[in-house]
Amino acid sequence: MRGEPLDAETIVSATEEVLRRHGPEKTTVLDVARLLGVSHGSVYRHFPSKAALREAVIRRWLDRVREDLVAAVQDAELTPPDRLRGLLTSMFAVKWAKAREDPELFATFRVLAAEHSTESRSHLAFLLDQIRAVVADGVAGGDFEPCDPEATARAVYNASTRFLDPRHAPEWQSPEIEAEAASVISLILDGMRAR
Amino acid sequence: MRGEPLDAETIVSATEEVLRRHGPEKTTVLDVARLLGVSHGSVYRHFPSKAALREAVIRRWLDRVREDLVAAVQDAELTPPDRLRGLLTSMFAVKWAKAREDPELFATFRVLAAEHSTESRSHLAFLLDQIRAVVADGVAGGDFEPCDPEATARAVYNASTRFLDPRHAPEWQSPEIEAEAASVISLILDGMRAR
Structure with a gap:
C-alpha cells in the first residue's frame, strides 16, 4: 500500500501505463488499483466508471x-x-x-x-x-x-x-x-x- | 435435388441470396449447396474455396x-x-x-x-x-x-x-x-x- 494520498493525476498516469500494456479492451479498474496498491474503491472515489477513467x-x-x-x-x-x-x-x-x-x-x-x-x-x-x-x-x-x-x-x-x-x-x-x-x-x- | 446441370452463374446467385440472409461471416459453402439441393462437392467443382465464391x-x-x-x-x-x-x-x-x-x-x-x-x-x-x-x-x-x-x-x-x-x-x-x-x-x- 502506498503512503501518499491518492490524487486524480496519479490515477490517470497509472491508467495510461496499464492501457499501454494491455490495450483498451483488456484494461480494468482493478488492474489500475493493483498497480497503485490500492483498493478499486479508492479509484472509484475519483472516477465513477471505467469509461470516465479512459476519457480522462x-x-x-x-x-x-x-x-x-x-x-x-x-x-x-x-x-x-x-x-x-x-x-x-x-x-x-x-x-x-x-x-x-x-x-x-x-x-x-x-x-x-x-x-x-x-x-x-x-x-x-x-x-x-x-x-x-x-x-x-x-x-x-x-x-x-x-x-x-x-x-x-x-x-x-x-x-x-x-x-x-x-x-x-x-x-x-x-x-x-x-x-x-x-x-x-x-x-x-x-x-x-x-x- | 435439382434436375438441371449446375452452372457457375446459378451458384453465384444462390450465394448472393445466402449472403443477404446470413452476412459475410456466417455464410458457408454448405449453406449454398443446401439452398441449391446439391452436395458441397458440386459447388467446389466450380469454385475452389469460399473466398473464390465470395469474390465472384x-x-x-x-x-x-x-x-x-x-x-x-x-x-x-x-x-x-x-x-x-x-x-x-x-x-x-x-x-x-x-x-x-x-x-x-x-x-x-x-x-x-x-x-x-x-x-x-x-x-x-x-x-x-x-x-x-x-x-x-x-x-x-x-x-x-x-x-x-x-x-x-x-x-x-x-x-x-x-x-x-x-x-x-x-x-x-x-x-x-x-x-x-x-x-x-x-x-x-x-x-x-x-x-
Missing part, C-alpha cells in the same frame, strides 16, 4: 497532441496559405506519429472516436477552429476567395479524412502517404486561393 | 455498380468541370444507395475491401480511370489548369475518402452528408479550374 486519460493525451500542434504552427510571419499548408501538414504528422509511437493509447483514442465521446468531439471542434481561424485571416487579407470560413473549414477537414481519421491508420504506414497528403493539400489550397 | 459474388455486384455509374455520367454535352461534378456526385450516390439498400452485400464488399482483394483493387482502378479521363479532357480543352491527370485523379479520389470508403458508411446516414459532399466537390473543382 485521453483528455490528457489529446492535450499533448494539441500542444504539439500549436507549437508547430505558431509562426505568424507566414501568409495564410502557407500557414494553412503548415497547419494541415502538422495535423497529419502529429496524428501519424502518435499512431506509430503510441499504438495502445492510439487504439484507446480510436475506441472513443468511434463512440463519439465528449473528448473526441471537443478535439474535432479544436481542429475545425484552428482551420477556421486561418481561413478567416486569408479571406480578410485577400489571399483566399471570399467564403464562409466555418463551412470551408469543415470542407477542408472532410477532404482530409484519409489522413486524419483513425480508421485510416493502416494506410499511414504506406511509403506514399506523405506525397499523397501533399497532393491533397495543394488541391485544397488551389481551391481557396483568390482569383 | 462481389465481382457481379460491382459490375452492376459500374453499370449504374456509367449510365449516370454518359452525358457528353456537359463541360469537363460539370462532368467531374456529376461523376463524383454519382460515385457517392451509388455507393450510399448500395450501403443503404443492400447492407449484407455491402458488408461483404467491406470485408473484401479490407483484405485488398483483386476485385476491390480493380474497382478502385476503374474509379481512378473514370476520374482521370475527365481530368485529361478538361486539361486538353483548357477548362482545368495543366496537371498530371493520373496524379490529380488520385488526389481527387483521396479527398473523397469520407464519401467513398466503406469504413465511413455510418456517416452516410447523416442528414448533412449530401451538403458536406457538395462542399468538398466544389473545393476540388475550384482547385482544378484554369486561372
Whole structure:
C-alpha cells in the first residue's frame, strides 16, 4: 500500500501505463488499483466508471497532441496559405506519429472516436477552429476567395479524412502517404486561393 | 435435388441470396449447396474455396455498380468541370444507395475491401480511370489548369475518402452528408479550374 494520498493525476498516469500494456479492451479498474496498491474503491472515489477513467486519460493525451500542434504552427510571419499548408501538414504528422509511437493509447483514442465521446468531439471542434481561424485571416487579407470560413473549414477537414481519421491508420504506414497528403493539400489550397 | 446441370452463374446467385440472409461471416459453402439441393462437392467443382465464391459474388455486384455509374455520367454535352461534378456526385450516390439498400452485400464488399482483394483493387482502378479521363479532357480543352491527370485523379479520389470508403458508411446516414459532399466537390473543382 502506498503512503501518499491518492490524487486524480496519479490515477490517470497509472491508467495510461496499464492501457499501454494491455490495450483498451483488456484494461480494468482493478488492474489500475493493483498497480497503485490500492483498493478499486479508492479509484472509484475519483472516477465513477471505467469509461470516465479512459476519457480522462485521453483528455490528457489529446492535450499533448494539441500542444504539439500549436507549437508547430505558431509562426505568424507566414501568409495564410502557407500557414494553412503548415497547419494541415502538422495535423497529419502529429496524428501519424502518435499512431506509430503510441499504438495502445492510439487504439484507446480510436475506441472513443468511434463512440463519439465528449473528448473526441471537443478535439474535432479544436481542429475545425484552428482551420477556421486561418481561413478567416486569408479571406480578410485577400489571399483566399471570399467564403464562409466555418463551412470551408469543415470542407477542408472532410477532404482530409484519409489522413486524419483513425480508421485510416493502416494506410499511414504506406511509403506514399506523405506525397499523397501533399497532393491533397495543394488541391485544397488551389481551391481557396483568390482569383 | 435439382434436375438441371449446375452452372457457375446459378451458384453465384444462390450465394448472393445466402449472403443477404446470413452476412459475410456466417455464410458457408454448405449453406449454398443446401439452398441449391446439391452436395458441397458440386459447388467446389466450380469454385475452389469460399473466398473464390465470395469474390465472384462481389465481382457481379460491382459490375452492376459500374453499370449504374456509367449510365449516370454518359452525358457528353456537359463541360469537363460539370462532368467531374456529376461523376463524383454519382460515385457517392451509388455507393450510399448500395450501403443503404443492400447492407449484407455491402458488408461483404467491406470485408473484401479490407483484405485488398483483386476485385476491390480493380474497382478502385476503374474509379481512378473514370476520374482521370475527365481530368485529361478538361486539361486538353483548357477548362482545368495543366496537371498530371493520373496524379490529380488520385488526389481527387483521396479527398473523397469520407464519401467513398466503406469504413465511413455510418456517416452516410447523416442528414448533412449530401451538403458536406457538395462542399468538398466544389473545393476540388475550384482547385482544378484554369486561372
